[in-house]
Amino acid sequence: MYSKPDKVKMRLDLKAVSVTAAAALCLLLISRAFMLAIESEESRVRRSVYKAKRYAEKEDLAGLNGSISADYRDELGNDRRSLLFIAKTFFQECDRILIHIDSIKISIENGNASADTGTTVYWQETGSEKITYDSARVNASFRKESGAWKLIELRFYEEDKKRHFNPMIG
Numbered sequence: 383m384y385s386k387p388d389k390v391k392m393r394l395d396l397k398a399v400s401v402t403a404a405a406a407l408c409l410l411l412i413s414r415a416f417m418l419a420i421e422s423e424e425s426r427v428r429r430s431v432y433k434a435k436r437y438a439e440k441e442d443l444a445g446l447n448g449s450i451s452a453d454y455r456d457e458l459g460n461d462r463r464s465l466l467f468i469a470k471t472f473f474q475e476c477d478r479i480l481i482h483i484d485s486i487k488i489s490i491e492n493g494n495a496s497a498d499t500g501t502t503v504y505w506q507e508t509g510s511e512k513i514t515y516d517s518a519r520v521n522a523s524f525r526k527e528s529g530a531w532k533l534i535e536l537r538f539y540e541e542d543k544k545r546h547f548n549p550m551i552g
Contacts, residue, residue: 451532
């Protein structure tokens with residue numbers, strides 16, 4: 383059992399830790415709010431690109447759906463629904479997907495944004511030991527909707543040149 387002076391000291395220590403933790407949490411929240419306030423639109427578009435990349439790698443259709451505008455249309459005639467169907471089919475055929483963005487250039491003009499990326503996609507088809515990869519220049523167009531940048535069009539600028547390699551097993 384603790385003596386009375388030990389209990390008082392323990393309560394004071396506990397209060398000091400609690401006050402310190404609360405102050406640290408407040409500073410963290412204030413700094414996060416400050417960073418969001420000064421974040422540029424370019425960095426918000428960049429964050430949207432990388433968020434969609436993570437959703438695709440996790441095969442998260444719901445996340446991808448939230449990143450795509452209801453008005454999505456591309457030059458191949460796809461709308462949001464058909465784009466998500468293509469993604470779902472790809473996810474079903476693959477065990478693993480990794481997307482590497484080699485370069486990214488963002489431009490914003492009149493409420494629309496464009497992200498030109500050099501992208502390499504790696505995937506492993508279900509039941510295969512081979513890893514397939516393909517590189518392309520991709521232009522993603524965005525529009526700001528309800529405070530968030532949503533994808534309105536994708537364009538691919540290089541021919542399909544799938545390559546395979548067998549992973550080294552060591």
